[in-house]
Amino acid sequence: MIQKKICILGAAGVGKTSLTAQFVYSKFSEKYLSSMGVKIDRKVVHVDETDVNLMIWDVHGEEKYKKIPTSYLRGASGILMVIDGTRIDTVAVAEEVRQRVLDKLGDVPFVYLLNKSDLQDAWSINENIMQQLQVTGSPILLTSAKTGDNVETAFSTIAKAMLPT
């Protein structure tokens, strides 16, 4: 079986942990996240007749005075970049983190997850921002940790992006 390390990143409170919680095997409780700044879960996805064992590093959210430790990024083969669809400021944070990842890891596959898609009333991502994200060439998915919408797809998309074509 192929194993891959991925990191799930984004601003604080975008729903990273919620996205993984219901869909992955959790051995460790969330207290690790607050203490160590990372919690690792496992998810096996089936892509193109290959089972991929994803080791998901759920790193704490980026905050102004609490940057994501780059040592946790080392060796990652893909990044799930989470943006809160109801908070426009989280896009800028994602962009900032993306730059840091590219500096550290070079060109690795990204998948953008515009989370909280169930909250259509508060949705604040406009066409401009969508175009801005599409420029990066990375896939963009609307997800909802609450309804489970596109969550499985999110993991299989990043898995597919990491496998050699």
Added chain:
Amino acid sequence: MSANSNQNNEAAMQELRKLLFEKESVRLDELELLLRDQKLHAQEVAKVLAEAVKIRNQKDDELGKSLAPTIEKSIKESIAKDPKSLSDALFPVMGPAIRKSINNSIAEMLQSLNQTLENSFSVQGMKWRFEAMRTSKSFAEVVMLNTLVYRVEQVFLIHKETGLLLHHLSFDPALNEDADVVSSMLTAVQDFIQDSFAGSTDQGIENLRMGDLEVIIETGPDVVLAVVCRGTTPRSFNEKIQETVENIQQLYTVEFKEFEGETEPFQSMNEHLQPLLVSDFKGNAESDKKGSPIKAIIAVVLLVFIIIGWWAFGEIEDNQKQDQWHNYLQKIHNEPGIIITNIQQLDGKSIISGLRDPLSTDPYTLLSGFGLDGSNVIFHMQPYHALQEPLVLKRVAQLILPPKSIQITMNNGTLTISGVASEIWLSQAEQAALYIAGVDNIDSSQVSILTSVFKDFPHDRPIKLDALPSKPKKAIIRNKKPQKHVVTDEAILKRIIALLKPPATVQLVYSKGTLYVSGKASESWIEFAKNNFSRVEEVDSFHTSNLSSKGMQ
């Protein structure tokens, strides 16, 4: 005409062929030769053989497989023909292998001996037996729980860059499930600690400890080996882990660099990691600490001493035996009448040959005096007459039977007789002694002649002179007039009493040849006295007028 033209045509065709295909024809001949000539064939194959083997080996293992039976057969034949050449070739390999195997066996033996000594008879052992009885566990289980020093529970081989698990071993299969997550988390913890405390230096965690659980982490350039142990591991175990990492790093450098998440190539890690999955118990750990299994060494040393002692005792005993034998031989060599001509050793027995005078001391009886076993000595002795004086003297004594009152000695061939003897015995003795070889002269001048006290003295064992050969001419030194022995009345009376043994009721008085008997005596004694008194030479008459037999039985 037509035939002629045909022939011409044929010749022309031949010519034409020759002109057109001469080169090809030569080449064809060469090729044909190459195919038919085995020797050339072999030469051609030889040119490419090494290259062909190389190419085939790179392609697959078939060549090795097909050659194996042939090689086995050749080795068998080589051994059958001359085992020495192969054993010479294998010598550098066999020596260390055998040494290693022997060392291992001895180490194991010492260890088990030590443990057995430790557990079987100690107070601790009894305690454990009691505990086993009380808790209804097996004795072995109790010993294990009490003596477990450390046990390696899990081994993680982790890719350093990604934190992904390359290989995992565990004493409990249930632990395998979460190994990949644990592996990543362990990497995260390392990163966390490094970020928090070590700053930018490249030093990682080497050891994590919680109670009796310890995680030993050894980091190589591309891999991290994390070993989870319960208990205290010896220092040597850390070295073992280090060696394993170095080994793995060296063997799999390429695979590590090219790692893309595929763990398949690392399944063969088992053989490197399995030796780490060990456990150790108190007995072994203690001996490890002390550096030597002291009890076993003492036991072995004692054993060696006993063996040496036993051997030395045997040696001493042998030496003693040899000394005893030597002394014995010395003794019989000095013994008169024994001549040793040969001593042989045969089947653990000593055979002594020589000559022996029958009157000499029997050498066999002397053996026990020297602590020697008579059953191991055989005597082949021929009889002879020795002329040594002690033996001559013995021979004389055997022949002349000297009474107690006579002493005989030998000196330079002269037999000296002294003491008191009757005339008749002396003359017989003098004559008889001369027949003994070794007696040159007889000196009896010291003999006091006793005019016979008892008329038949000393004739209980008369000398048979007629059995002797004609009388040899030898000198007899003798007093011309034999001295008269002066006898008092008192002495005569003593002899009479000794002869007649009178009862207490009888009084005897001797005076001038007459014995006066008075008192009371039985008829039979009176009769005996009458018949026998004359045996005392001095008594001529016997008076019994005052003797009565009245009232006596």
